[in-house]
Amino acid sequence: MxxxxxxxxxxxxxxxxxxxxxxxxxxxxxxxxxxxxxxxxxxxxxxxxxxxxxxxxxxxxxxxxxxxxxxxxxxxxxxxxxxxxxxxxxxxxxxxxxxxxxxxxxxxxxxxxxxxxxxxxxxxxxxxxxxxxxxxxxxxxxxxxxxxxxxxxxxxxxxxxxxxxxxxxxxxxxxxxxxxxxxxxxVSFRARIAPLSDARVGLTLATTLLAMAGNFVIYTYFSVVFDRVLTSTALFGALLVLWGSGGTVTNIVLSRLLDKFGPREVLLVMLSVLVVDMALVPWASAHLWSSVLAIAVWGIAGWGIMGPQQYRLVNIAPQIAPVVLGLNTAATYLGVTAAGVLGAAGLQVLGGHKLGFFSVLLFALAIVASELATRRIAGREAAAAAAA
Structure with missing residues (x-):
């Protein structure tokens, strides 16, 4: 290299x-x-x-x-x-x-x-x-x-x-x-944010923001959500490795899945898996074996969001791909920002062990935003085909 x-x-x-x-x-x-x-x-x-x-x-x-x-x-x-x-x-x-x-x-x-x-x-x-x-x-x-x-x-x-x-x-x-x-x-600042006026781009970025917020509501407060099984520093580190390793597994198979099924289908599956997984976290986090399973699934599905999102954005605006991908990075970290604030509120309202329910809501909203983006993309493609 x-x-x-x-x-x-x-x-x-x-x-x-x-x-x-x-x-x-x-x-x-x-x-x-x-x-x-x-x-x-x-x-x-x-x-x-x-x-x-x-x-x-x-x-x-x-x-x-x-x-x-x-x-x-x-x-x-x-x-x-x-x-x-x-x-x-x-x-x-x-x-x-x-x-x-x-x-x-x-x-x-x-x-x-x-x-x-x-x-x-x-x-x-x-x-x-x-x-x-x-x-x-x-x-x-x-x-x-x-x-x-x-x-x-x-x-x-x-x-x-x-x-x-x-x-x-x-x-x-x-x-x-x-x-x-x-x-x-x-590239001027105005040119960098100009794609936000396109509803397809805006809704896709909203999907990224909501999905990342859903991921990091749990990750930011990992030590609180899984405190019933975190008996040592070594175990804490091992569980974080497990979550991060999910990204490696996802990257290996994602390119083939995207080419075969398309970004919308892959993203819908990943987000749906996350909804189910996070809904079970309040119970899964009580035992080590179930925590390991929940964290592994969360890592694989959670890291499976970025690939479809980048794929979709590049297809929407190939001429300004670096700009829209930069905006996607910004949306990712705004999601992390929102997660810190929302997670802190969730700790007060639901408690740490039930914080997974907060993620369920965010992932469900991400599905809605993604489907709205799909409709806009399909509508624009249909209009272009009719004009041709």
Whole structure:
């Protein structure tokens, strides 16, 4: 593998680990600051909302900044912000540092993805993008569990140091291995959000937001939902590995399923499986064997959402595929943001063990949004066929 792609993926691994690892050390953070788990979960919310809102903004405003300089600057902000989180004496300051970590991630992620496509031959761009995005998948399967174990064996603050070290290694790799990268064509902020006026795109993005919120309502408060079976740090880490590994299983089979059945059918099956699985979580989470089964199904189906969504968006707007895929990433992290807030409310209303019912509602709404998007897409195709 091209070493340059590896270091770009390593940076994405750091960003992804930072997104997911708070869930693994939530009890430690809650205890450290003497706050509720729901309030502690807002550390994920602050990072995710900064990441989501600033990514398209920075991509437009910093279009003329050299790619290498922008990525190194983003990773520098990211590393320093995570070290600041580790040193934060109060929850408010920790929350503030998470916003700056999200800023660093927003500077790095879209730039790294675009750079990966520019530094390889056109016929290898798909592979390059797959390798870079795989860094995020690996973060759920490896980064978050490793951070959880580090925090469990010591202090949660060492988990944030761990994330900073990964980001620093990625920055060193980019500084050494990556030469100057040609600037891509400039796309204005208005052009980046223009696809939102298309109902097909808007409804598809709404599906992503709702589905990701359904996933992360449970993931953000994993330690509360499954507290009846989490008897050790090692087991906690193993269950997180199980959930993240579902993405690997899904990626292996998803391309064939999409080509054979189409995105609408695959997405409908995945969301329907999630509705049933989350409805059973209040009971499944009481026993280890049933928790393992529920988490495995959740991981496979939950990670099966992004492929169909990306497939659908590229088919809707192939000429501006990077723009709509960027919007889909923003919708993903807005979903994570919503999950932190809604999950905190759900803890108060339903309690941790029944939080799965909240996910059921969100996944059901995602099905509705997806079916509405399907109707709009079919209507536009029928109109185009009639005009031809």
């Amino acid at each position: 091209d070493k340059r792609l590896f270091v770009l993926a390593l940076g994405m691994f750091a960003l992804g680990t930072d997104s997911f690892v708070v869930a693994g050390v939530l009890p430690k953070i809650s205890e450290s600051f003497q706050i509720t788990p729901g309030l502690a979960g807002q550390l994920t919310t602050a990072y995710a909302i900064a990441y989501a809102l600033l990514s398209p903004t920075i991509a437009a405003l910093a279009a003329s900044v050299p790619r290498k300089k922008l990525m190194l600057s983003g990773l520098a902000v990211f590393v320093l912000a995570n070290l600041a989180t580790a040193a934060a004496p109060t929850f408010f300051l920790a929350l503030l540092t998470r916003v700056f970590a999200g800023l660093g991630a927003a500077m790095y992620a879209p730039t790294a993805t675009g750079t990966g496509a520019l530094i390889v031959a056109p016929e290898h761009r798909g592979k390059a993008l797959t390798i870079i995005v795989a860094g995020l998948t690996a973060a759920t399967a490896l980064g978050s569990p490793m951070g959880t174990v580090i925090g469990g064996l010591g202090d949660w603050r060492w988990t944030m140091v761990f994330v900073s070290v990964i980001g620093l290694l990625a920055a060193i790799g980019i500084a050494v291995l990556l030469k100057q990268v040609p600037l891509p064509a400039k």
